[in-house]
Amino acid sequence: MGSDLRICIVGAGFSGAVIARELADKGYRTLVIDERSHSAGNCHTERDAETGVMVHKYGPHIFHTADEKVWAYINRFGEMMPYVNRVKATVKGKVYSLPINLHTINQFFGKAMSPDEAKAFIVSQARSDIEEPQSFEEQGMKFVGEDLYKAFFDGYTRKQWGVEPSTLPASILKRLPLRFNYDDNYFNHPYQGMPKDGYSKIVDGILAHDNIEVRLDCSYESLEEDFDHVFYTGPLDRYFGYDIGRLSYRTLDFEPIRAEGDFQGTAVMNYPDPEVPFTRISEHKHFAPWEAETFEKTIAFKEFSRNCGENDIPYYPIRRLDDKQLLEAYEERAANEDGVTFVGRLGTYQYLDMDVTIGRALTVAEEFLASRKA
Ligand code: FAD
Structure with missing residues (x-):
């Protein structure tokens, strides 16, 4: 010893x-x-003094894993409640389902396509002239076509990283899921939860x-x-x-919004439009659905991303x-x-x-x- x-x-x-x-x-x-x-x-x-809501002080955290050992480890020290991360996006005044799935595609193009029809449709939209995508932007256009790329990825990425998407590597977008069914679970991992x-x-x-x-x-x-x-x-x-x-890091600023009842009806709403200065709004009582109804008031945060200065908290x-x-x-x-x-x-x-x-x-x-x- x-x-x-x-x-x-x-x-x-x-x-x-x-x-x-x-x-x-x-x-x-x-x-x-x-x-x-x-x-x-x-x-x-920590619990917000005014509302009683459990707030994730440095931004929303959802626990998800495929590692059984790690899942057992976290469960050893606290009760994990069932939680499935479902994210929405407001684009040009309309609300869509994320990650891009059959619902998003049908909503966005005003159609009622089956999985096979949607696959063929996305292939017809995708930029086939880009053979070997060199950047995030090219990968996005090749992957989902210009309309979906511009609506969901372009503005969000500019705001999140503060750079032109044409200067980011293609590899970043290769990891984002595109689904031809109505599965809107943001993560693919078998274990997902939120500590009670x-x-x-x-x-x-x-x-x-x-x-x-x-x-x-x-x-x-x-x-x-x-x-x-x-x-x-x-x-x-x-x-x-x-x-x-x-x-170099990106840092985040959180601007609180306090309201009565329910502010946005969901935990995370992304705002990919470039003219909206923040990237998303998270309403923290919805990260705890087992107790969300018990709070009369609510607290949400607008999230702004910028380059990290010497006295800021390094995030990404x-x-x-x-x-x-x-x-x-x-x-x-x-x-x-x-x-x-x-x-x-x-x-x-x-x-x-x-x-x-x-x-x-x-x-x-x-x-x-x-x-x-x-
Ligand atoms: P940290 O949590 O950063 O801990 C490091 C600690 O060291 C800090 O408390 C700091 O104060 C202290 N420290 C640093 N320097 C010194 C010093 N010189 N002297 C004394 N103390 C010092 N992961 C997920 O699985 N799911 C999510 O949904 C998720 N969401 C995220 C959202 C955001 C916005 C970010 C930025 C990250 C997210 N993560 C998420 C990742 C998660 O935050 C990290 O996995 C986790 O914080 C890493 O833990 P750590 O101990 O390595 O670092």
Whole structure:
């Protein structure tokens, strides 16, 4: 047992909490710090004082996975309620079903096509002159044709990433589903759900162990203790003092809307039109359908995306070509940094869903424990 090792885990999000717990269960004591005044990182949830609604403070989070081990792990620390993510989009004053499915196609073109008819119709719409799509824009036009592409992808992408879709790689759109049936479940994963008491309760449950000390409102930079090992889930470039430059991120601003009753009748409404400044509105009581009816008031958030400044919260890694070069340089230094493991969405500069985050944290902990035995 390695209980005499001094181990610090920077960040009390899913990455840090899962590593701390795995080590704690094997007898290792850890200090988990976070500069925020709460745990759970960007997955933090709290009840809104005025409405009582459980709010996802850093944007809506839906848990979905195909990984049975991860699904069992999350269920060990909290009750997961059934939740299916169904997203709508308002385009030029009309509401459509997403992801693009047979309903969307029939609504958009004012038809009542069967699956085969719709397939043939989309083939006739698609831009067959584009053989090897080089960009997101070309891929979109080849994939669904110009009308659907412009309505659902073009404006949304410009707002979300702040760049011309012609400069983004085609690979981004290859991952988006197009369905010729009426299935509007946003995700394809077999397990999907929402924690009954919020994500923060789950993370606090993971951290609740005699071998784990949690220190909030505490930045890594302010620590004066020495450690034998550090698991660092903060921004990779920040660890090195940004000395060779900053990796670029998009950040989000949330503008609250308070109303009586029900504001939009659904959890997420996308606004792809380029003239609308925000990307979507999420109404948080609809993420908890088992209790949504009990609230007399509601709270929703308009979501705006912009480039991340020095004092903003980093949300989505942009990963442009120059970011990739900078990332490689930081990664090389990280690999040579003795006694530090870089992990999580910020520590590896990657967009990671929660299930992937938990899966990777489990692996990192397992590898660390195995290295101690060797
Ligand atoms: P984080 O949650 O960011 O935790 C890192 C923590 O480290 C933070 O609390 C931070 O304060 C702390 N920290 C950083 N630097 C320091 C320092 N120097 N000193 C002290 N503390 C520090 N995933 C899904 O599966 N489903 C979704 O629907 C979903 N929606 C998302 C929506 C948005 C808008 C975004 C941006 C992400 C979404 N995700 C979703 C992904 C999810 O947020 C991540 O998987 C998860 O937050 C990663 O956890 P983490 O612990 O790696 O990082």
